[in-house]
Amino acid sequence: MNRKAFAAAFPATVPVMLGYLTLGAAFGLLLNAAGFGVGWAALMSGFIYAGSAQFLGVELLTAAVPLAQAAVMTFILNFRHLVYGLSMLEKFCGMGWKKPYMIFSLTDETYALLSSLHVPVGVKPADYYFAVSLLDQLYWVAGSLLGGLLGTALTINTQGADFAMTALFIVIAVGQWENAKSHLPALLGGGISLLTLVLFGPERFLVPALAVMILALLVLHGRLDREETA
Numbered sequence: 001m002n003r004k005a006f007a008a009a010f011p012a013t014v015p016v017m018l019g020y021l022t023l024g025a026a027f028g029l030l031l032n033a034a035g036f037g038v039g040w041a042a043l044m045s046g047f048i049y050a051g052s053a054q055f056l057g058v059e060l061l062t063a064a065v066p067l068a069q070a071a072v073m074t075f076i077l078n079f080r081h082l083v084y085g086l087s088m089l090e091k092f093c094g095m096g097w098k099k100p101y102m103i104f105s106l107t108d109e110t111y112a113l114l115s116s117l118h119v120p121v122g123v124k125p126a127d128y129y130f131a132v133s134l135l136d137q138l139y140w141v142a143g144s145l146l147g148g149l150l151g152t153a154l155t156i157n158t159q160g161a162d163f164a165m166t167a168l169f170i171v172i173a174v175g176q177w178e179n180a181k182s183h184l185p186a187l188l189g190g191g192i193s194l195l196t197l198v199l200f201g202p203e204r205f206l207v208p209a210l211a212v213m214i215l216a217l218l219v220l221h222g223r224l225d226r227e228e229t230a
Contacts, residue, residue, distance in 0.1 A: 005127035006135065008120045013132055016109045017139045024143020025150065027054050032151025034062045041148040045141045051107050053077050079210055084111045086214075095126045105133040107140075184223075188216050 028041040044054055053074050060070045084106050091114065092102050106114075110133050117132070119125045177186055196209040 002124070002127040002131070005123050005131040008123050009128055009131035009135055012113060012117055013135045013139070016113065016136050019109065020136065020139035021143040021146065023051070024140045024145075025147035027058070028144045028147020028149070029151045030055065030058045030147075031061075031144075032148050034058050036061065038145060038148035038152060041144040042141060045137075045144040049105065049107070049137055049140060050074070050078060051109075051140075076206055079207055080108075081106060083210055083214060084108075087115065091125070091129060095130070098126060098130045102129065102133055105137050107136065110136045184220070185217065188220075189213055192216065 024045065027045070028038070031041050031044070032038070044057065048054055048057070050057075056073065056077060057070075060073070065073075085103065088102075088106065088111070092099050095102060113132055113136075114129055117128075119128045173186075177183065192212045193205070193209045196205040196212065199205070200208055
């Protein structure tokens with residue numbers, strides 16, 4: 001591993017570290033309260049690593065939802081990652097053996113960092129992106145283990161703990177808004193989400209919303225590029 005890349009990536013990932021340690025702990029606590037030990041928290045965070053889908057997974061495991069239904073619900077919840085991946089094609093091109101991991105580890109928060117950070121001078125972009133992604137997952141795994149251990153050792157009321165993921169996403173979204181040269185994509189996303197929510201309801205709006213967003217961004221691609229350049 002490139003130590004220089006990790007040393008450069010660490011300061012940029014500190015906000016995610018603080019959030020992921022807290023969020024991971026909340027997930028570990030919830031999973032422990034559902035009757036699953038620390039080992040399950042580590043395995044889910046290591047091999048699933050899907051943030052909000054892991055919180056959903058606690059409910060699915062508790063309710064003993066059939067595997068096929070769980071797979072469909074998880075796919076719908078994480079459908080937004082298809083959009084993330086499309087915008088990362090250029091950055092991930094030529095990353096060799098690191099590319100599969102970059103695809104796997106592209107969470108909301110990691111995507112926010114990779115799409116806005118500038119690679120420090122003297123560090124290879126591929127090494128830097130990989131370091132950011134790996135550090136973020138290590139924070140999440142550490143938080144999950146911490147939460148599982150706390151849940152085993154202490155009696156903790158976990159009501160409301162699942163809101164921690166939403167809170168972190170809001171904080172990152174505010175930072176992106178403040179740093180963005182154009183607010184049009186955010187306004188489009190918010191408007192389209194609200195419209196599809198009204199039309200399709202809270203259980204079915206996500207996929208239509210993302211489909212319309214992709215279409216809108218493709219149509220407005222030229223204008224957005226000109227605003228970014230300006």
